Amino acid sequence: MTIVMLVARHVVKERVRERVLWSIAAVAALLVCGAVLLGQLTAGQDVRIIKDLGLAAIELAGVVMSVYVGVQVVTREVEQRSIVNVLAKPLHRWQFVVGKFVGLAITVAMTTAGMSIAFLAVLAWMQLSGMYPTGAGAPPLDVHLAQPLGLIVIQLWVLTAVAVLVSTVATDSLTAVLLTIGIWIVGLLSADLRTFEGASPVLEAVVRAVGAIVPAFSEFDVKAAVVNGRPLAWRDIGLTAAYGVTYAAALVGAAVATFSQRELE
Amino acid sequence: MTLHRWWAGLLAMVLLAASVGLREIRERAYPRTMTDQPLTWITSGSALARAALGFDALVADLYWIRAVQHYGRERQRPVADRTYSRLFEFVDLTTTLDPHFVVAYQFGALFLAEPAPNGPGR
Numbered sequence: 001m002t003i004v005m006l007v008a009r010h011v012v013k014e015r016v017r018e019r020v021l022w023s024i025a026a027v028a029a030l031l032v033c034g035a036v037l038l039g040q041l042t043a044g045q046d047v048r049i050i051k052d053l054g055l056a057a058i059e060l061a062g063v064v065m066s067v068y069v070g071v072q073v074v075t076r077e078v079e080q081r082s083i084v085n086v087l088a089k090p091l092h093r094w095q096f097v098v099g100k101f102v103g104l105a106i107t108v109a110m111t112t113a114g115m116s117i118a119f120l121a122v123l124a125w126m127q128l129s130g131m132y133p134t135g136a137g138a139p140p141l142d143v144h145l146a147q148p149l150g151l152i153v154i155q156l157w158v159l160t161a162v163a164v165l166v167s168t169v170a171t172d173s174l175t176a177v178l179l180t181i182g183i184w185i186v187g188l189l190s191a192d193l194r195t196f197e198g199a200s201p202v203l204e205a206v207v208r209a210v211g212a213i214v215p216a217f218s219e220f221d222v223k224a225a226v227v228n229g230r231p232l233a234w235r236d237i238g239l240t241a242a243y244g245v246t247y248a249a250a251l252v253g254a255a256v257a258t259f260s261q262r263e264l265e
Numbered sequence: 266m267t268l269h270r271w272w273a274g275l276l277a278m279v280l281l282a283a284s285v286g287l288r289e290i291r292e293r294a295y296p297r298t299m300t301d302q303p304l305t306w307i308t309s310g311s312a313l314a315r316a317a318l319g320f321d322a323l324v325a326d327l328y329w330i331r332a333v334q335h336y337g338r339e340r341q342r343p344v345a346d347r348t349y350s351r352l353f354e355f356v357d358l359t360t361t362l363d364p365h366f367v368v369a370y371q372f373g374a375l376f377l378a379e380p381a382p383n384g385p386g387r
Contacts, residue, residue, distance in 0.1 A: 094269050212285060219288060232295065239291035246284035253277030260270035 003091060004099040011103025016110075021065055025111045028061035029118035036122060047126065047140050051227045054119040055148050059223075062112050062156045063184065069107060070163020071176035073100045074259065079173070094256040101164050101252050108156045116149050144231035148223045151237065154244035155220035159184055161251035162215060168259040186210075187217035215247055308354060310361025317362065325363035331355050332369070336376060349385040353377055 015021060035053040074097075077083035087096065123140040163180045170176035186193070193211025198204045219240050222232055317324040332355035339347045356373040359366055380386040 092269065094273060213281070216288060219291075236291060236295035239287060239294070243284050243287040243291065246280050246287060250277045250280030250284055253273045253280060256273035257270050257277060260273065 003095045004102060007091070007096060007099025008103035008106065011100055012106050012110075015069055015103070015107040020068065021107070021111055024061050024065055024068075025115050028057040028115045031057040032115070032119045032122055036126070047123075048227055050122065050126070050140075051145070052223065054122070055152070055223045055227070058112060058115045058119060058149070059152050059155070061115060062108065062152060063159060065111055066104075066108055066156045066159040067163055067177055067180050067184075069104050070160045071167045071170070071173055071180060073097075073104065073164050074167040075170055075173045075176050093260050097164065097168070097256045097259050098252060101161060101248075101255070104160050104164070105157050105248075108160055109153050112149075112153050112156060120145070142226070142229075142231075144226050147231055147237050148221075148226050151220040151222055151240060151244070154241050154248075155217055158215050158217070158220075158244050158248045158251070161248040161255070165251045165255040165258070168255045168262060183214065184217060187215040189218070190214050190216040191218045215251075216243075219243060308358075310358055313358060314362055321362045325359050325366055325369075328355050328359045328362065329366065329369055332359060332372070344382045347382045349376075352385055353387060 032050075032054040035050040035057075074083070077086065087093065120141065123145075127140040159180070162183050163176070166176045166179045166183070170179060190211045193207055193214070196204055196207040196211065198207065222237070222240075225232055313324065314321055332352060335351050335355060336349065339349050339352075353373075356369055356377065359369045360373070363369075376384045377387045378384065
């Protein structure tokens with residue numbers, strides 16, 4: 001486990017220095033701040049719009065970051081031939097994969113936390129300056145915002161695990177990116193896939209099976225409920241988080257299995 | 266290394282099954298409803314046409330899909346809860362973006378005029 005954490009620490013140190021990640025986070029934070037201006041056009045719905053836009057910006061920026069860092073785990077090192085030197089050290093392949101994922105998960109959580117702080121700061125400013133109409137649903141600073149923000153982090157961990165798994169089988173970065181984004185889109189539709197009704201029972205069974213197996217990214221979307229002042233039960237959130245963590249662990253296990261047999265020259 | 270691969274694969278399958286089970290438990294304990302609909306931020310057809318950046322037909326298709334899904338979802342709700350409140354909006358945007366989308370006109374003419382509970386009765 002110590003070697004895994006050493007690999008993870010190296011990944012965090014490497015990623016934190018990458019300007020691309022912080023640029024994406026900065027754009028999202030600016031978008032959140034700019035939402036205050038947009039809120040002036042919404043006839044009293046500014047708190048809702050700012051929350052909707054802020055949460056969407058954090059989630060989208062997180063998706064871009066997760067895909068970007070996740071697919072590079074193996075494919076970039078294979079393309080640059082540096083992986084041969086890494087694996088020549090006393091390091092099992094499973095330690096390499098698990099350590100990389102843990103490091104990426106920490107990085108993604110850190111950048112999401114940074115964007116969330118900017119988002120909450122804007123809402124705190126709105127609340128303290130009294131800019132929102134009273135009695136207008138949930139207040140700007142609402143403790144239940146922890147629900148969508150927490151589930152965004154879990155969702156990004158699952159997406160990062162997808163990217164890591166894809167990077168262990170893909171031969172180049174572009175293929176890995178496209179495959180990861182494709183799985184993300186299918187995952188967003190998984191709820192509809194699981195209730196698919198078609199003319200053919202066989203097609204129905206196949207589509208429903210796909211819907212059951214793909215990562216259900218739609219499960220993590222609780223933004224609308226919380227923004228509308230209808231937070232979910234904390235046990236519901238806990239079960240969803242447990243699903244995400246378990247699924248991410250399954251994907252990392254699959255990545256270890258596929259990477260263990262990959263031929264590297 | 267072969268042993269690691271098999272153990273990792275087995276662990277992955279067990280964890281996948283566990284995650285699917287967790288999701289089923291959550292869905293039975295806390296079924297999610299679709300009552301909280303996101304806003305339609307752009308309700309003007311001309312504004313949406315500009316935002317579509319030349320992909321008017323594709324965006325019209327997406328709004329057509331939303332119209333159909335909205336209608337179907339409303340039909341699945343209890344009779345007293347059916348409002349079809351967004352049906353006109355979606356059909357209007359579809360036909361504004363693509364004036365040649367004939368079936369959207371036919372669908373709108375048929376179902377928008379239906380009185381409750383089969384339509385919004387417009």
